[in-house]
Amino acid sequence: MRNSILKSGLAMLAVAGLASPALAGSDTKVALVPGGPHPYFAAWEQAGKDAMKDFSLAAGDYRVPQKWELSQQSQLLESLLTQGYNAFLIFPGDAVGTNAVVQEIVDNKGIAIATAGCLKDPTPALFCMGTDTGNSAYLGTKELIKAMGGKGRIAHFTGFLVDPNTQLRIDAVKKAADETNGAVTVVQVIADIDAPQPAEEKINAYLAAHAADVDGIVTTAWVPAVTAANSLRKLGDKRIKMVGIDHDEVVIKAIKDGFVNGTMLQNPYGQGYLGSYVLNKLRGGCKLKDDAPWKSNALTKKFVDSGTVFVDASQADNYVDAMRAITKTILANFEKDYMTCS
Amino acid sequence: MRQSLAIRLLDNDWAGPGLISLMAIAVISILQPAFLSPFNILVLLSAIAVNMVVALGQLVIIGVGQMNLALGALGGLVAICFVGAIEVLGVPAPLAIVLGLLIGIVAGMANGVIIARTGISAFIITLASLQIFKGINLGITKAQPFYGVPDSVKQFGNTAVFGSIPWLILPAVLGAFCLWYLFRHLRIGRYILALGGNRQAAELSGIDTTGTVIWAHALSGLFAAAAGMMLVARLQIGQPTIGDDWLISSFAAPVIGGASLSGGHVSVAGTFFGVVIIAIITQALVLFSIDPFVVQIVLGGLILWAVGINRFREWRLSKLAIQGA
Numbered sequence: 001m002r003n004s005i006l007k008s009g010l011a012m013l014a015v016a017g018l019a020s021p022a023l024a025g026s027d028t029k030v031a032l033v034p035g036g037p038h039p040y041f042a043a044w045e046q047a048g049k050d051a052m053k054d055f056s057l058a059a060g061d062y063r064v065p066q067k068w069e070l071s072q073q074s075q076l077l078e079s080l081l082t083q084g085y086n087a088f089l090i091f092p093g094d095a096v097g098t099n100a101v102v103q104e105i106v107d108n109k110g111i112a113i114a115t116a117g118c119l120k121d122p123t124p125a126l127f128c129m130g131t132d133t134g135n136s137a138y139l140g141t142k143e144l145i146k147a148m149g150g151k152g153r154i155a156h157f158t159g160f161l162v163d164p165n166t167q168l169r170i171d172a173v174k175k176a177a178d179e180t181n182g183a184v185t186v187v188q189v190i191a192d193i194d195a196p197q198p199a200e201e202k203i204n205a206y207l208a209a210h211a212a213d214v215d216g217i218v219t220t221a222w223v224p225a226v227t228a229a230n231s232l233r234k235l236g237d238k239r240i241k242m243v244g245i246d247h248d249e250v251v252i253k254a255i256k257d258g259f260v261n262g263t264m265l266q267n268p269y270g271q272g273y274l275g276s277y278v279l280n281k282l283r284g285g286c287k288l289k290d291d292a293p294w295k296s297n298a299l300t301k302k303f304v305d306s307g308t309v310f311v312d313a314s315q316a317d318n319y320v321d322a323m324r325a326i327t328k329t330i331l332a333n334f335e336k337d338y339m340t341c342s
Numbered sequence: 343m344r345q346s347l348a349i350r351l352l353d354n355d356w357a358g359p360g361l362i363s364l365m366a367i368a369v370i371s372i373l374q375p376a377f378l379s380p381f382n383i384l385v386l387l388s389a390i391a392v393n394m395v396v397a398l399g400q401l402v403i404i405g406v407g408q409m410n411l412a413l414g415a416l417g418g419l420v421a422i423c424f425v426g427a428i429e430v431l432g433v434p435a436p437l438a439i440v441l442g443l444l445i446g447i448v449a450g451m452a453n454g455v456i457i458a459r460t461g462i463s464a465f466i467i468t469l470a471s472l473q474i475f476k477g478i479n480l481g482i483t484k485a486q487p488f489y490g491v492p493d494s495v496k497q498f499g500n501t502a503v504f505g506s507i508p509w510l511i512l513p514a515v516l517g518a519f520c521l522w523y524l525f526r527h528l529r530i531g532r533y534i535l536a537l538g539g540n541r542q543a544a545e546l547s548g549i550d551t552t553g554t555v556i557w558a559h560a561l562s563g564l565f566a567a568a569a570g571m572m573l574v575a576r577l578q579i580g581q582p583t584i585g586d587d588w589l590i591s592s593f594a595a596p597v598i599g600g601a602s603l604s605g606g607h608v609s610v611a612g613t614f615f616g617v618v619i620i621a622i623i624t625q626a627l628v629l630f631s632i633d634p635f636v637v638q639i640v641l642g643g644l645i646l647w648a649v650g651i652n653r654f655r656e657w658r659l660s661k662l663a664i665q666g667a
Contacts, residue, residue, distance in 0.1 A: 034485075037480055037485035037582055037583055038485055038583070039485060039486050039487055039581075041485060042484055042485055042486040045484055062484075064480055064484075064485055066473060066476045066477065066480065067476070067586065161634065161635060187631075188631050189634055190628060190634060191634035191635075191637075192634060192637065192638075195583050195586055195587055196573070196577050196579070196581040196583060196584055197392070197573060197577075197584070197587060198587060198624075200389075200576060200577055201385070201389045201621075201624060201625070202624070202625075202628045204385040204388075205382065205385050205386070205389075205624075205625040205628045205629065206628045206629070208376065208379060208381045208382035208384075208385045209374060209376035209377065209379070209382055209628075209629050210376070210629075223581075223583075226579065227577075230577075230578060234500060235381075248487075249489050250489070250578075250579065
């Protein structure tokens, strides 16, 4: 995975040429702050470094709260603000609660973009950029249903209940199943398992008792995807179809070996890189267009989709190319579509 | 005679949690026959094995009348050091295990030394060391897992004897027996309980309180390290978040098992049944498809119920003893 991030980073060096020339000696200090430690965000570190180099930022630093707690993230953000950081990419620890600390940032002449997860409107964040999680879960479930032959029973394993994306994912999986007019049903939702030990205990317990009762598994969080892929390998079960999420080595290998049908790729590197680019542009005098092609979701009316793509065994060896293509497209058009720069 | 034998049995700390465990197993097996399938027993025992070692790490500190908030952070640090040493430094797995255990002991001793020498509450010191251990963990991993777990380690965490007895049970049984023996037969065990029961009396009796506290924390660090590495073997991955969710269960299991949080009274067997109860409840919530948004409420309520039953048993026994006197 580290290699894939590096490859993606190198690709971005080339892609950067498509963007406007970097601002010389920018005083933009970007902090990339996830909600807590999680492998999904690891790509943000390289993204921040690359953006710092490509756009001559004063900083592009990845800072991780020690725990998934809103208070810890808020304290970290306040500390970074006092250290002189003036531009923030934030995965909200809470869709509503994080607005308070973002307001503090704005009051102190900082700017922030909600990244990888959205803040609920009204929000002082400029906009939200991330995976359209609902759409990703919906498309992933549709792929699963296709692999199941259009009928059967699905178990859905997902992430932290405090994650604003989780309810969107639960609803989206249900929506995809409901569209089959009863041919497919979601028989179980196991949530709050985006940590290794609970995921291992609950997914294995569920499969131990109900493996024969399910025909498909959709996972919409990183750790459950890894754990479910391992469990199916352990059971030696290729009857149960599975669509995972993200690009953990374990999941990619399970796709190649036929235990997992595919994964819904997100674009964490692109989020960090593009977000840093946009923050720098906005601090340099550009303005966001009100009539830009903003998408909307359950939380906000100003949403930019950082892209999602289904990767199956045929693309498992070159999935980085898919991420690269998405980022390249968004970066090439972002200024024209979303900003007015004098 | 028969009644007195029953009362003598019920007088044990483990009797209440043991009865609750048996009742829970019976009820769930009737409602969900798959509960007793070999694979489910394997899954259940694997969870019990790791959680038992975690609980033992807290039990020894509860015995001395303190708390170790850094247990999970230390377990997580050892877990990633263990896999990191193998993957990055090419250290052979057996040597990495020794290294991991040493890190656990030394870090635990450091906690103990600071607590004993400064007199500052263990709550504060372990709260601080939790941050330090977690910070080192994140500094090393950048929140990204290590994947280089050797096949031998993976096999240890995922294979079984007699179909459904995981190898992971071995360190848990060994750890439980050693701790039981220590409390029952070794001087240091009695010192720990004496110090937890009454610090002043222990000091007046000539017990080396400083050394005892350091011993207790070193042992706790050893158990945290072992649990961290067991979890690596089970998960087949060196996740930086290992240990993040140990805190509540590490206290809940000993307390369900009859341990006194003020120290001086612990039960290894009771703690075992406490672990079993939590594991069964966790699994039952999955098997019965409880709505994910109410799982935490149900889990909390069931743990309170289990503790309540045990306390009721103690109250009834003490009442019977008074009546008999």
